[in-house]
Amino acid sequence: MTDPQAAPLLPVTDDVDTGEFFAAAARGELAIRVCGECRVDLHLPRENCPRCGAFTREWRTVGPTGTLYSWTVVEHQVHPAYPVPYTVVLVELDDAKDVRLLGRIDGRPALEIGQPMQAWFEQIGDVTLPQWRPTSSQEENA
């Protein structure tokens, strides 16, 4: 069922609310939308702030580290470009505790909730996708 010719799903990179996240990724940075008035982190990014009501857009660069919040090992093939098994990780950012980002890791890595995670940037054609892996394996691979 896995089709090596199938194209992976790529994000839109020019959406008015979320495009800057992927523009920052292309520069090798993680950027989080922050309210221009009350400075609260807003992810998922949108222009109107639920806390203070402002409609101003700013972005804040955050560090590429986080902790593992939860994960699933996908064993059932759904999309031809995503061969199983693979693991989807949900990572809480060290620099923005209210923000969680996803990442995908091949196979069934040994993981533990709360363990440190490191971001890296996957280049797929013209698109840069922030990804995550355990900090220890990142160091081993360095």
Added chain:
Amino acid sequence: MSDATWKPGACSIVGIGATDFSKASGRSPLTLAAQASRAALADAGIDPRQVDGIVRCDMDLVSAPALADSLGVADLTYWGEAGPGGSGPAAMVGQAVAAVQAGLATTVVVFRSLNGRSGNRYGLVGERGATGGDGSYEEFFLPYGMQTAGQFFAVAARRYAHEHGLSIDGLAHGLGSIALASRAHANRNPDAQFFQRTMTRDDYLASRMLADPLRLFDFCLESDGAAAVVVTTTERARDLAGSAVPILSVAQGTGHGVQPGQMFPALLRPSITSWPSAAAAPTLFGRAGISAGDVDVAQVYDCFTITVLIQLEDYGFVAPGQAAHLAESDLSVGGLLPLNTSGGHLSEAYIHGMNHVLEGVRQVRGTSTNQVEGAEISFVTSAPPPGASALVLGADR
């Protein structure tokens, strides 16, 4: 929470109807909707031409005017919709109550119809260009292989185990208890797709892992079919031939910090182990003037087994982290909390929450194939994550 404007029991469900449930109906959603609606109207003793209101789910492929046309309705004076998706059915009944109470309609059909197996299946991502944008926020999920509801709930399930100090084996035991209770009920429900197909705990544990820690039997049955109910005033119900079930309470809730977009963004909520059902609970029980302990029988939205554990806690049947223990106690008709007595989504059919409403009605009518003796308070949920709704139905005694 008192609510002076809600009138418990002012409206009733006066008829219920459903199609057969299958993997391939061979009929259009409109045909299924008309079949279920006509069955519900026949159950109520109401001529279909007298219907003047229809409420649909916002994900249904059948429009209210199209169904009205199929039913031969003289004039539709009210139509509405609620959702999203599985959050809809109880809210849809609530909308029917609101329309009747406001004088916008007198006789409202509430339906859900889908070819959920042979038609458009959930979670299958089609061929297209760049994904996401326009407020969907799918760009943060689909490219990472987070593409189905099962994967989403698997992430929540693992976090649930972590927060409550359950091992993954302990989690599997709790989830398996939900699956086993549902299957046992389906085994005695001739309309269920798993009628007479028994399952042991070993069968459950041996089933394929689809999105670890969720197995095949933690997933509901994608199904073709439709279900419908008819709502009118309880006063008018007295003049009808059918058996009326008073709606003691209905509530909707989202809670705070839901996140924009649809299901996947809920992984960014402050908590992923408590859902909008926690917000709906005090409104629901306050309107009915009861507490969870008064419930005789429960139909809890079960797209996945973990969804049931979380809702049992959100609605206050047990403290957070204790639902797995409750599940190990007796969920059968003679037990502590008779649960999903038709087999639910896991073992009867996945009619996106509407089949739970029908079973909730049967229980207080005394007509379930897994009847809880003397059931007077019937509880039905329609589920999270984007929003939740629920019903309390009473016996007409």
